[in-house]
């Protein structure tokens with residue numbers, strides 16, 4: 001759809017409404033704030049009207065009360081995942097060793113590190129674009145590595161991780177086609193597709209997690225309500241003690257698996 005040069009807020013709202021944006025007023029305000037000139041505003045509105053996620057157009061997403069940079073081709077952190085961060089903050093010891101596995105933009109690790117006192121933060125992802133983005137967000141809060149799951153982490157972290165954040169891809173392959181275009185078209189498939197039942201990556205993470213967790217340390221994963229019981233069994237089979245936490249408000253389900261404490 002072609003968008004006319006935009007000058008007033010109401011014109012922007014109209015252009016966004018025509019393009020099917022549900023929160024056109026809020027989005028228009030953000031785009032006006034972001035644009036340094038009328039030309040830039042036109043370009044931003046055009047990209048949004050063409051279907052790019054608002055966060056990719058703006059270059060940031062709001063997560064846990066702060067702006068997290070999100071580059072094109074990087075998974076946009078979801079507000080419901082703030083619940084996983086809250087659960088992690090509640091169980092983290094002082095000076096926790098935290099790993100943000102499958103970190104995407106690095107939003108979870110950054111949120112937890114800023115919520116807690118003195119965290120030793122390590123984040124990793126397989127996608128180079130995500131790793132670049134996470135490095136910008138994490139800055140001097142921690143280290144970001146590139147590679148498959150645990151492979152790029154320093155060996156010295158084995159048996160020392162207090163909090164293992166893992167918001168992994170968990171959409172069943174057949175359901176990826178049903179996602180809104182913003183995710184299906186503009187987020188990488190590797191960030192979404194969790195295999196047949198959506199839990200393939202979770203199985204791999206759970207199998208390796210006990211070797212990395214400190215005694216009493218916990219793995220936290222997000223799942224859909226439908227996947228909850230299988231996810232619990234995956235964590236139990238890996239030797240972790242599972243429990244489920246649910247937020248009705250954020251429509252979020254988190255499964256926590258805790259390693260045996262020292263006896």
Ligand SMILES: C[S@@+](CC[C@H](N)C(=O)[O-])C[C@H]1O[C@@H](n2cnc3c(N)ncnc32)[C@H](O)[C@@H]1O
Pocket residue numbers: 075076077078081101102103104105106107108124125126127130147148149166167168169170190191192201
């Ligand atoms: C659902 S996104 C979550 C990103 C981030 N944790 C968040 O919540 O915003 C899943 C992420 O897992 C990464 N990923 C998928 N498979 C991976 C693998 N085998 N090893 C490392 N990262 C992987 C993707 O690149 C993507 O960034």
